[in-house]
Amino acid sequence: MQDAHSLAQAILQRDSRALARGISWLEDGHPDGPELMRELHKASRRARVIGITGSPGSGKSTLTDQWARHLLGQGQRVGILAIDPSSPFSGGALLGDRIRMGRTAPHPNVFIRSMATRGMMGGLSRSTHDAIDLINAAGFDTILVETVGVGQDEVDVVRGVDTCCVVLIPGMGDEIQAIKAGLMEIADVFILNKADQPGMDQVVEALQAMKSLEPEKNPKAWDAPWVKTIAAEGQGLEALDEAVNRHQDWLDLEGHRQKKQAIRLRLRLEGLVAELMMSRVHEKHNAQQWQLIIEQIAKGELTLYEAAERLAKS
Amino acid sequence: MQDAHSLAQAILQRDSRALARGISWLEDGHPDGPELMRELHKASRRARVIGITGSPGSGKSTLTDQWARHLLGQGQRVGILAIDPSSPFSGGALLGDRIRMGRTAPHPNVFIRSMATRGMMGGLSRSTHDAIDLINAAGFDTILVETVGVGQDEVDVVRGVDTCCVVLIPGMGDEIQAIKAGLMEIADVFILNKADQPGMDQVVEALQAMKSLEPEKNPKAWDAPWVKTIAAEGQGLEALDEAVNRHQDWLDLEGHRQKKQAIRLRLRLEGLVAELMMSRVHEKHNAQQWQLIIEQIAKGELTLYEAAERLAKS
Numbered sequence: 254m255q256d257a258h259s260l261a262q263a264i265l266q267r268d269s270r271a272l273a274r275g276i277s278w279l280e281d282g283h284p285d286g287p288e289l290m291r292e293l294h295k296a297s298r299r300a301r302v303i304g305i306t307g308s309p310g311s312g313k314s315t316l317t318d319q320w321a322r323h324l325l326g327q328g329q330r331v332g333i334l335a336i337d338p339s340s341p342f343s344g345g346a347l348l349g350d351r352i353r354m355g356r357t358a359p360h361p362n363v364f365i366r367s368m369a370t371r372g373m374m375g376g377l378s379r380s381t382h383d384a385i386d387l388i389n390a391a392g393f394d395t396i397l398v399e400t401v402g403v404g405q406d407e408v409d410v411v412r413g414v415d416t417c418c419v420v421l422i423p424g425m426g427d428e429i430q431a432i433k434a435g436l437m438e439i440a441d442v443f444i445l446n447k448a449d450q451p452g453m454d455q456v457v458e459a460l461q462a463m464k465s466l467e468p469e470k471n472p473k474a475w476d477a478p479w480v481k482t483i484a485a486e487g488q489g490l491e492a493l494d495e496a497v498n499r500h501q502d503w504l505d506l507e508g509h510r511q512k513k514q515a516i517r518l519r520l521r522l523e524g525l526v527a528e529l530m531m532s533r534v535h536e537k538h539n540a541q542q543w544q545l546i547i548e549q550i551a552k553g554e555l556t557l558y559e560a561a562e563r564l565a566k567s
Numbered sequence: 568m569q570d571a572h573s574l575a576q577a578i579l580q581r582d583s584r585a586l587a588r589g590i591s592w593l594e595d596g597h598p599d600g601p602e603l604m605r606e607l608h609k610a611s612r613r614a615r616v617i618g619i620t621g622s623p624g625s626g627k628s629t630l631t632d633q634w635a636r637h638l639l640g641q642g643q644r645v646g647i648l649a650i651d652p653s654s655p656f657s658g659g660a661l662l663g664d665r666i667r668m669g670r671t672a673p674h675p676n677v678f679i680r681s682m683a684t685r686g687m688m689g690g691l692s693r694s695t696h697d698a699i700d701l702i703n704a705a706g707f708d709t710i711l712v713e714t715v716g717v718g719q720d721e722v723d724v725v726r727g728v729d730t731c732c733v734v735l736i737p738g739m740g741d742e743i744q745a746i747k748a749g750l751m752e753i754a755d756v757f758i759l760n761k762a763d764q765p766g767m768d769q770v771v772e773a774l775q776a777m778k779s780l781e782p783e784k785n786p787k788a789w790d791a792p793w794v795k796t797i798a799a800e801g802q803g804l805e806a807l808d809e810a811v812n813r814h815q816d817w818l819d820l821e822g823h824r825q826k827k828q829a830i831r832l833r834l835r836l837e838g839l840v841a842e843l844m845m846s847r848v849h850e851k852h853n854a855q856q857w858q859l860i861i862e863q864i865a866k867g868e869l870t871l872y873e874a875a876e877r878l879a880k881s
Contacts, residue, residue, distance in 0.1 A: 287872035294870050310624060511865070518861050518871065523845065525875035530844045531837065533879070547832050551825070556608050557832065558601035561839035565847070 257285040261292035264391050269364055272391045276366060279383040282532075290383065296390035300332070301501055304411030305399045305444075307420030312446045316420060316484035317399040321363060323490040329394040330362040334384055336377065336400040336410055364388060378409045379524040382517065385414075412439045413517040415510065416500045418493075420444045421460075423452030442496045443479035448489065453481070475503050534564055571599040575606035578705050583678055586705045590680060593697040596846075604697065610704035614646070615815055618725030619758075620714045621734030626760045630734060630798035631713045635677060637804040638709050644676040646702040646710040648695060650724055678702060692723045693838040696831065699728075726753045727831040729824065730814045732807075734758045735774075737766030756810045757793035762803065767795070789817050848878055 255263075255274070263271030278286045305313050314335075321331045368381050381398065388396050398414055411417050419440040443460060445453060460479060480496050482489030504510040538546075546564070549555040569577075569588070577585030593600045619627050628649075635645045682695050695712065702710050712728055725731050733754040757774060759767060774793060794810050796803030818824040852860075860878070863869040 287870070287876075290872055291870045295867055308622070308624070310622070514865060515858075515861050518864050519857065521871055522857075522861065522864070522874055522878070525871060526848055526878045527841050527845055529875055529879035530848075531841055534840055534844075543833065543836075544829075547829050547836065550832050550836070551828060553609055556601070556605045557835055557839060558604055560836055561843055562601075564836070564840045565843035 257288035275387045276384045280380045293390040298389040300393045300396045302396045302414045304414040304417040306411045311420040311422045319487045332388040332393040332396040333365045334398045335367045416441045418442045422447045423450045440477045441500045445481045448481035571602035589701045590698045594694045607704040612703040614707045614710045616710045616728045618712045618728035618731040620725045625734040625736045633801045643708040646707040647679045648712045649681045650714040730755045732756045736761045737764045754791045755814045759795045762795035
């Protein structure tokens with residue numbers, strides 16, 4: 254059994270296995286997890302934290318891998334967190350890891366992890382941000398946070414990162430239009446991937462149309478640029494990286510980074526408080542008692558809202 | 568101002584506007600929401616509640632609309648809930664409603680609603696199941712719950728319904744394979760949509776391969792069938808509806824429906840308890856106090872875990 258102090262020291266000394274173990278501690282609610290976070294609380298945080306989201310099929314995984322390769326080629330140390338909606342189900346996280354391992358893994362300067370969803374209530378967001386803190390403590394230069402889907406949980410995760418990239422591709426239907434409208438507000442950089450396929454002009458037109466609908470912006474506000482890529486061929490990555498760096502420079506002006514950090518801390522804090530309170534409710538009422546309450550609701554002796562009031566008060 | 572009793576009566580008398588208002592009450596946390604639910608607690612629940620999920624681009628919206636038309640043609644009253652990941656952002660839900668309205672809406676026997684995500688912590692699942700209860704109280708025959716994405720929140724919603732349909736289409740990449748593996752466990756019926764496109768044989772092979780990996784099943788367990796559809800042309804809907812009815816019949820054997828209901832009630836109860844407790848934490852600590860705590864964390868005077876402990880204890 255390793256203690257929090259020695260695990261923290263190993264992470265600070267950039268030991269990948271210690272880093273993986275630390276992330277597992279926080280994901281699994283290990284009792285020494287809070288102590289580990291306290292040990293690493295003052296570690297320097299210098300990584301660019303970049304989110305990559307967009308619908309399945311937009312080539313996010315390939316883009317993430319190629320981008321990581323590009324950064325590795327510049328001598329950077331790169332962390333990849335894959336937010337995987339299949340993970341709540343048995344084997345999902347493992348499967349995700351196995352798929353990716355073949356592609357980028359064995360390089361010593363890369364750390365790859367699939368983040369599993371554990372429980373309800375923003376648990377994915379909480380554990381992902383804990384993982385970002387640990388990877389930062391291990392001295393990485395860039396952390397790529399890739400979502401597999403575009404669900405609320407995943408959007409919560411990427412909206413908390415420093416620079417959020419939204420991947421769009423040509424020729425997707427109505428549903429994608431609706432998603433795009435939603436993702437507009439969290440995008441710091443648009444990646445127009447598969448730029449060699451027909452239909453990219455319409456995507457650009459749709460983007461311009463949506464931007465024209467936005468209320469007039471402060472001239473100092475960030476105006477999300479778009480960058481064309483062909484991720485499968487490694488094209489456009491340098492321009493993409495530059496766009497991200499421009500956004501990172503902008504974050505350092507006039508306290509934008511602090512504002513983003515405050516939003517992120519707020520979300521994490523709310524999630525943690527809810528987790529702690531729920532774990533206390535579960536301590537006070539064992540599985541059998543929950544079962545009894547559920548039966549009472551099912552029989553119509555108690556409404557859901559009445560039962561919730563009672564449990565919340567206890 | 569309408570009170571909970573008269574609103575409940577109007578919903579029982581199948582007034583669509585009252586139904587829409589009731590759902591908004593529960594979505595927005597209206598103070599009389601719990602009373603409304605209590606009024607309707609004993610209303611009969613006879614609708615088939617059917618979830619439809621799958622990746623964007625698989626044609627779920629078209630399928631849902633065509634299925635609804637098919638059921639309307641049989642004289643059924645049909646409710647449609649579209650779980651929309653763009654909704655957390657301003658305008659998303661409205662946009663969703665507008666898109667759909669053109670397709671199926673003006674029919675008097677159909678009720679369509681986009682469900683927005685409000686707040687964290689399973690709020691989407693909670694408000695969707697509240698909406699299902701209300702639509703049930705208004706005497707609908709079938710409720711189709713369609714997710715736009717495949718995020719954790721949306722999966723939580725559809726895993727709670729009676730019959731969960733997972734839509735697959737030919738020719739999707741690695742990412743879809745991973746999602747499929749995750750969705751396997753929640754599928755009661757697989758819909759192989761766009762069955763006229765090439766590549767469906769591979770989808771069937773992948774399904775068979777995944778099924779062969781599952782542990783040996785109890786012969787009385789439900790073995791999820793697949794049904795081929797071409798939703799855009801309305802083909803395969805009758806077979807699909809029959810497959811759903813077979814699953815509904817199975818649910819009524821040996822208490823399976825009760826078991827599903829208990830899982831659903833449990834999830835809803837946990838979500839409600841968390842919501843109530845968080846709203847109390849927010850009552851005790853005003854926005855300024857939260858701000859102060861966040862600043863302390865940002866300055867390194869307090870760790871996130873320490874702050875959460877204090878707030879949860881208060």
